[in-house]
Amino acid sequence: KAGVTQTPRYLIKTRGQQVTLSCSPISGHRSVSWYQQTPGQGLQFLFEYFSETQRNKGNFPGRFSGRQFSNSRSEMNVSTLELGDSALYLCASTPLGGSSYEQYFGPGTRLTVT
Amino acid sequence: AQSVTQLDSQVPVFEEAPVELRCNYSSSVSVYLFWYVQYPNQGLQLLLKYLSGSTLVKGINGFEAEFNKSQTSFHLRKPSVHISDTAEYFCAVSDPPETGANNLFFGTGTRLTVIP
Numbered sequence: 001k002a003g004v005t006q007t008p009r010y011l012i013k014t015r016g017q018q019v020t021l022s023c024s025p026i027s028g029h030r031s032v033s034w035y036q037q038t039p040g041q042g043l044q045f046l047f048e049y050f051s052e053t054q055r056n057k058g059n060f061p062g063r064f065s066g067r068q069f070s071n072s073r074s075e076m077n078v079s080t081l082e083l084g085d086s087a088l089y090l091c092a093s094t095p096l097g098g099s100s101y102e103q104y105f106g107p108g109t110r111l112t113v114t
Numbered sequence: 115a116q117s118v119t120q121l122d123s124q125v126p127v128f129e130e131a132p133v134e135l136r137c138n139y140s141s142s143v144s145v146y147l148f149w150y151v152q153y154p155n156q157g158l159q160l161l162l163k164y165l166s167g168s169t170l171v172k173g174i175n176g177f178e179a180e181f182n183k184s185q186t187s188f189h190l191r192k193p194s195v196h197i198s199d200t201a202e203y204f205c206a207v208s209d210p211p212e213t214g215a216n217n218l219f220f221g222t223g224t225r226l227t228v229i230p
Contacts, residue, residue, distance in 0.1 A: 105157035
């Protein structure tokens with residue numbers, strides 16, 4: 001079974017631009033969570049989607065948004081990029097009926113904002 | 115709210131020596147505890163988890179951790195490390211599923227460097 005895939009793996013954007021990152025969960029997984037990883041703040045929870053609905057949300061500004069499609073693929077969008085948004089963005093999927101201990105992580109998308 | 119403190123940001127250790135990576139958590143309710151490992155340019159991989167039951171939990175790659183409720187700790191140990199264990203290790207906590215939450219709260223990580 002293929003793992004969680006994230007595209008693109010690397011991205012360079014300029015301040016003020018917007019960016020969309022994509023996550024394809026493991027086949028059969030319905031929940032997708034997103035995390036931001038930075039050297040200063042560590043790993044922080046962004047949001048979780050289940051059955052196309054946002055189920056949980058972390059403490060991030062409204063510039064960070066996401067969505068989930070009917071095939072469980074998820075995208076996250078960051079508008080009006082700031083230098084501090086440079087980070088590794090990780091997505092994790094959870095099997096149907098699974099709780100947080102069954103999160104499977106993708107390799108991440110490394111976003112650099114210049 | 116849940117929080118996790120990893121007391122050591124970096125731990126150098128010689129090959130075949132034992133290692134302990136420390137983790138303390140803060141929570142007012144029962145929680146689930148985890149250790150994840152992250153190798154360079156990769157995502158996180160679950161090493162082990164404590165949900166309930168025995169306080170000594172065994173994971174992959176020879177790692178184990180002990181849940182200590184009175185000290186609110188969940189330290190990770192390995193009796194003999196290998197070069198391949200060089201990586202970043204993260205302790206994490208979550209609410210039990212009955213709360214409806216499905217998010218993890220991570221510590222800031224401990225970089226384990228195994229010296230040949």
